[in-house]
Amino acid sequence: GENVEQHPSTLSVQEGDSAVIKCTYSDSASNYFPWYKQELGKRPQLIIDIRSNVGEKKDQRIAVTLNKTAKHFSLHITETQPEDSAVYFCAASKKNRDDKIIFGKGTRLHILP
Amino acid sequence: NAGVTQTPKFQVLKTGQSMTLQCAQDMNHEYMSWYRQDPGMGLRLIHYSVGAGITDQGEVPNGYNVSRSTTEDFPLRLLSAAPSQTSVYFCASTSTRISYEQYFGPGTRLTVT
Numbered sequence: 001g002e003n004v005e006q007h008p009s010t011l012s013v014q015e016g017d018s019a020v021i022k023c024t025y026s027d028s029a030s031n032y033f034p035w036y037k038q039e040l041g042k043r044p045q046l047i048i049d050i051r052s053n054v055g056e057k058k059d060q061r062i063a064v065t066l067n068k069t070a071k072h073f074s075l076h077i078t079e080t081q082p083e084d085s086a087v088y089f090c091a092a093s094k095k096n097r098d099d100k101i102i103f104g105k106g107t108r109l110h111i112l113p
Numbered sequence: 114n115a116g117v118t119q120t121p122k123f124q125v126l127k128t129g130q131s132m133t134l135q136c137a138q139d140m141n142h143e144y145m146s147w148y149r150q151d152p153g154m155g156l157r158l159i160h161y162s163v164g165a166g167i168t169d170q171g172e173v174p175n176g177y178n179v180s181r182s183t184t185e186d187f188p189l190r191l192l193s194a195a196p197s198q199t200s201v202y203f204c205a206s207t208s209t210r211i212s213y214e215q216y217f218g219p220g221t222r223l224t225v226t
Binding site: 032095 | 144146148153154155156157158161163169171172203207209213214215217218219220
């Protein structure tokens with residue numbers, strides 16, 4: 001089955017700097033890759049996603065890149081702000097096949113003042 | 114819309130007891146799933162359902178049963194609780210016809226003593 005590896009497990013960056021979180025997946029049939037943000041004590045919420053027919057997607061300060069050949073995808077957050085502090089999860093899914101969504105173990109992002 | 118609701122919010126069980134965690138959604142989503150969240154382990158898929166009458170196992174199904182008799186409800190049953198099942202449980206739903214965003218419930222914090 002699908003296996004999603006996520007690195008690093010913890011990341012600290014100065015406010016205003018950029019943060020990058022990386023994920024790899026094992027199943028080459030996976031075609032949908034979402035990123036979720038979970039603030040302390042809250043439920044996970046989708047922040048951005050990418051389909052396998054796209055190499056990059058951007059939404060304001062957040063971008064995701066996908067390399068299908070290498071089976072890895074990354075989340076980039078620019079100009080980090082205190083409210084970016086949270087746990088971020090990547091995931092992979094075979095949309096329109098078995099549909100199940102498998103998550104990575106998460107990255108705890110700390111934005112330092 | 115209430116979105117995805119879960120009951121109870123908190124529960125303490127003794128080893129060997131059984132119970133059902135309730136999950137309901139009012140968005141007419143066909144896909145529903147259960148995850149458990151443990152420190153450092155991310156969100157692990159327990160069971161999922163692509164529609165009423167259809168369920169399938171995820172990554173960590175042992176010790177749990179599910180059923181999907183209606184589109185709205187997807188209860189998770191713990192057959193004989195064990196301390197290893199102490200966790201936070203999230204239910205989620207998705208409309209695979211529209212987008213693939215998973216909407217999570219608020220979670221149930223379960224402690225097994």
